[in-house]
Amino acid sequence: MGVLKEEVINETTINKSQYSPIKEFWKNWKRQKVAFSASLFVLLLIIIAFVGPYITPYDPYEPNYNSILQGPSSSHLAGTDEYGRDIFSRLIYGTRISLSVSFISVFFGAVVGTILGLISGFFGGFLDRIIMRSSDVMFAFPDIILAIAIIAILGPGLVNVVIAIAVFTVPSFARLIRGATLEVKETVFVEAARSMGAKKTRIIYKHIFPETFSSLMVFFTMRIGTAILAAASLSFLGLGASPGTPDWGAMLTMGRDYLGTSSHVVIMPGIAIFLTVLAFNLVGDGLRDVLDPKTKNH
Numbered sequence: 001m002g003v004l005k006e007e008v009i010n011e012t013t014i015n016k017s018q019y020s021p022i023k024e025f026w027k028n029w030k031r032q033k034v035a036f037s038a039s040l041f042v043l044l045l046i047i048i049a050f051v052g053p054y055i056t057p058y059d060p061y062e063p064n065y066n067s068i069l070q071g072p073s074s075s076h077l078a079g080t081d082e083y084g085r086d087i088f089s090r091l092i093y094g095t096r097i098s099l100s101v102s103f104i105s106v107f108f109g110a111v112v113g114t115i116l117g118l119i120s121g122f123f124g125g126f127l128d129r130i131i132m133r134s135s136d137v138m139f140a141f142p143d144i145i146l147a148i149a150i151i152a153i154l155g156p157g158l159v160n161v162v163i164a165i166a167v168f169t170v171p172s173f174a175r176l177i178r179g180a181t182l183e184v185k186e187t188v189f190v191e192a193a194r195s196m197g198a199k200k201t202r203i204i205y206k207h208i209f210p211e212t213f214s215s216l217m218v219f220f221t222m223r224i225g226t227a228i229l230a231a232a233s234l235s236f237l238g239l240g241a242s243p244g245t246p247d248w249g250a251m252l253t254m255g256r257d258y259l260g261t262s263s264h265v266v267i268m269p270g271i272a273i274f275l276t277v278l279a280f281n282l283v284g285d286g287l288r289d290v291l292d293p294k295t296k297n298h
Contacts, residue, residue, distance in 0.1 A: 028290045035286020038279040045276060049096040058086035060093040060246040069262040079264040081255060087268050090246035094269070097247045098276070101158060101240075102227035105165035110220050112166070113173025118204050118212075120174065121181025132178070135171035143168045143226070144233055151239045158247075161240045165227050176219055180212035187211075214291035222284030225277040232273050248273050 030036055058064075058076075064084035072079045078087040120131040138146065147164035154160040184190060185208060193203050234240040235249025243250065248269045255265030 025290060029286070032286040032289060035282050035289070038282035038286070041275070041279045042283055045095055045099060045279070048092055049099045052092040052095050056086075056089035056092050058089040060085060060090040061244070069258060069265070071262070071264055078268040079262070081251070081265050082258060082262075087251070087265065090251060091248070091268060091272050094246040094248045094251065094272075097158070097241065097245070098228055098231060098249075098273075101162055101165070101231045102224050105162045105231075106169055106220060106223045106227050108162075109166040109169025109223075110173050110216065113170040114177050114209075114212075114216060116170065116174040117177025118181055118209060121178040122185055122200070122204055122208065128178075131174060135174050138168065138171045141168075144230060147230055147234060148237070148239065151234065156239045156242075158241055161231055161234050164234070165230050168230075169223060169227070172223070173216070173219065176215060177212050180215050181208055184208050184211040214287075218284055218288045218291060221287055222281055225280035225284075228273065228277055228280070 029039075062085065064080070064086075067076065067080045067084040069082060070076055070080045070084075076086050076088065078091060081087055081090070116131050120128045141149070146168045147161075150164040150167055151160050154163060190203060190207050193207055198206075231240060232247075232249030232252065235247050236253045238253065241247035241250040243254065251269040252266055252273075255262075255269070258265050
């Protein structure tokens with residue numbers, strides 16, 4: 001009997017030592033065929049964002065008046081715009097702008113929103129009411145309207161677009177993390193940490209925040225797509241990138257006058273925005289299925 005018990009203990013120890021959260025995630029992630037394919041596309045976009053300016057076949061800023069509004073061809077894969085600039089080169093260059101604006105804005109919005117959500121959910125009371133009522137006021141305005149109002153105060157430009165998107169992103173993260181915090185802080189291990197005299201900041205940092213991280217990552221990924229759409233919309237309205245900048249939204253607004261005669265000028269950046277937003281949303285859905293324990297068994 002003692003030998004059998006020892007063998008069971010040894011087998012359990014081996015299984016624990018062989019278990020790796022990263023390997024488990026990778027195994028489950030590869031099963032998400034659509035999300036996995038979308039993640040490869042996102043990875044390609046990130047690589048293009050880093051190396052794109054060095055691999056563009058043409059200068060995205062240099063006009064060529066001998067090639068104005070040419071359709072897609074072997075020399076210009078996506079055609080040329082009203083100044084003869086190569087649209088494919090401008091799309092590649094614009095990948096860095098669009099991804100940078102969306103990642104930076106969502107990152108800062110997530111940081112501030114997460115901190116506010118943790119404070120609101122853990123401490124409750126007056127702080128909770130102040131943070132949540134402030135969030136409700138911001139939720140009363142559509143995201144793009146709130147962003148336009150902020151840029152109207154700060155002025156147009158990509159930096160102010162980042163600030164505007166970050167601001168309307170904060171309440172979404174705050175509400176998400178608050179809900180997760182309310183759920184986690186009632187668990188046994190948090191109560192045990194309290195009974196042992198752990199500081200509140202340590203409980204939040206060591207016990208509560210790690211349990212909200214999976215939800216945070218899922219929502220962060222999906223908000224990237226929202227931020228890309230918002231940045232493109234603001235640039236389309238003339239509130240973001242300056243005219244001539246190879247930003248996807250700015251390319252749309254510059255090409256709308258030629259929609260009836262040279263539709264490729266609008267269609268190409270539109271396709272880039274559509275595919276990028278779709279890819280990030282699919283990756284977010286896949287992460288939710290893999291990381292959310294409520295959906296792992298479905």
